[in-house]
Amino acid sequence: MPSTKFAVPEKYLYQNGFNCYHETEAIEGALPIGANSPQKPPYGLYAEKLSGTAFTAPRHENQQSWLYRILPSSAHEAFQSRDSPGYNLNPENKPSGTFHQIPNQLRWDPFDLDESVDWVHSLHLVAGAGDSAMKSGLGIMIFAAGKDMDAHEAFYSADGDFLIVPQHGVLDIQTEFGPLLVRPNEICVIPRGVRYRVTLPEGPVRGYILELYQHHFTLPELGPIGSNGLANTRDFQAPVAAFTEDTASTYTLSAKFAGHLFSATQHHTPFDVVAWHGNYYPYKYDLGRFNAIGSVTYDHPDPSIYTVLTAPSDRPGTAVADFVIFPPRWLVQEDTFKPPWYHRNCMSEFMGLIDGAYDAKEPGRGGFQPAGASLHNVMSAHGPDAATHAKASEVELRPGKVGEGSMAFMFESCLMVGVTEWGLKKCAKVQEGYNRESWVPLKAHFRRPAGMKVVVATLDGR
Numbered sequence: 001m002p003s004t005k006f007a008v009p010e011k012y013l014y015q016n017g018f019n020c021y022h023e024t025e026a027i028e029g030a031l032p033i034g035a036n037s038p039q040k041p042p043y044g045l046y047a048e049k050l051s052g053t054a055f056t057a058p059r060h061e062n063q064q065s066w067l068y069r070i071l072p073s074s075a076h077e078a079f080q081s082r083d084s085p086g087y088n089l090n091p092e093n094k095p096s097g098t099f100h101q102i103p104n105q106l107r108w109d110p111f112d113l114d115e116s117v118d119w120v121h122s123l124h125l126v127a128g129a130g131d132s133a134m135k136s137g138l139g140i141m142i143f144a145a146g147k148d149m150d151a152h153e154a155f156y157s158a159d160g161d162f163l164i165v166p167q168h169g170v171l172d173i174q175t176e177f178g179p180l181l182v183r184p185n186e187i188c189v190i191p192r193g194v195r196y197r198v199t200l201p202e203g204p205v206r207g208y209i210l211e212l213y214q215h216h217f218t219l220p221e222l223g224p225i226g227s228n229g230l231a232n233t234r235d236f237q238a239p240v241a242a243f244t245e246d247t248a249s250t251y252t253l254s255a256k257f258a259g260h261l262f263s264a265t266q267h268h269t270p271f272d273v274v275a276w277h278g279n280y281y282p283y284k285y286d287l288g289r290f291n292a293i294g295s296v297t298y299d300h301p302d303p304s305i306y307t308v309l310t311a312p313s314d315r316p317g318t319a320v321a322d323f324v325i326f327p328p329r330w331l332v333q334e335d336t337f338k339p340p341w342y343h344r345n346c347m348s349e350f351m352g353l354i355d356g357a358y359d360a361k362e363p364g365r366g367g368f369q370p371a372g373a374s375l376h377n378v379m380s381a382h383g384p385d386a387a388t389h390a391k392a393s394e395v396e397l398r399p400g401k402v403g404e405g406s407m408a409f410m411f412e413s414c415l416m417v418g419v420t421e422w423g424l425k426k427c428a429k430v431q432e433g434y435n436r437e438s439w440v441p442l443k444a445h446f447r448r449p450a451g452m453k454v455v456v457a458t459l460d461g462r
């Protein structure tokens, strides 16, 4: 896997900070001064507002940007439906109707690469909850593509914010706001409505997407940790304005709208933003910069200490989606069973693996592998498999590093997550017997202490 804390290639300039009010101009003087929509914006540009929240959202939640572009986004022909049987992102427009709600623990073998499709056609909904039309819930997708999007094509989703987690290959993402290069061990967020084009400079790509239908991601509170730690604000990178000038050729604009694919033609490039300012923009983050905090005394803490980004529900401390990572880290606790405990969670846990091996599961064929996934739904019992338990409960305890060369992650949600027909059957990756092989072999080690008085009667009266 690539080393973390990547250097930034020169072509890609970024501005740093999370939820910052940025401003950037590709030509000096393109941003109007002291006004958003002057009668004549500089250089004959059009002013266009992109709203990420309601106009009237409270100040601390309000997200919007002003784009200064050669032609407005609205200058396109009518959208036509482009759904096809292969395009399965809630085809019936009734997501809850298409989800299989099942309590079984599920695990998927690595999802296949697919070199025959581009980004737009690479998306497969594997699981989710809620409904993009109601702006509630989330969708979890697997992407696998081998083709560049056409040079004259752009895509956006009206359904939600894409949190993209590449597992294999490099995504060169040309956005309206400027370019982003996103590699495995990095993530990016493309907010609802932002138009972009994905090319693949190093060949096929594969990874995971969490599409958030409601609100936006934010950083978790730090509480007693203090003012730094976990994902630090300055490590989030936003693009700087970069534009092309083309008002002659024909472009295709593809839209994901309520899970359906539409397209429209337009006769100018969608990437004509010469300058922008605002706090609604795409951004990226290098997971290698995550500052993990852990126990330095005893016990295994809750995994919430590894939250990179969170999408809160209306209930404090309860997330519609948390993006949690398990980076290489030192475990130093004394007298502690170091892997995750056995547990049942009122939240659902969808996990993926970018590279390496996850410390709660034995690696290898049929296990939890890079490019695979697992789902432990609401109250579905899980924890280390039998082999991991046997090792961890006998090993001599010393400070040790886990997850070297590895990066597992979890999409955790307060919602019950359903699995699509594609996720359960069509992808043909569900591992039969996952729970049987993982936990049924666990041995009972209980030994009743000899000669000790039973204080409370046992159920069988002994």
Ligand SMILES: O=C(O)Cc1cc(O)ccc1O
Binding pocket: 301, 302, 303, 339, 340, 341, 343, 349, 360, 376, 382, 383, 410
């Ligand atoms: O189930 C899992 O592997 C994820 C997880 C990790 C952990 O350290 C504690 C709880 C938890 O759900």
Ligand SMILES: [Fe+2]
Binding pocket: 340, 343, 345, 349, 376, 382
């Ligand atoms: Fe768990």
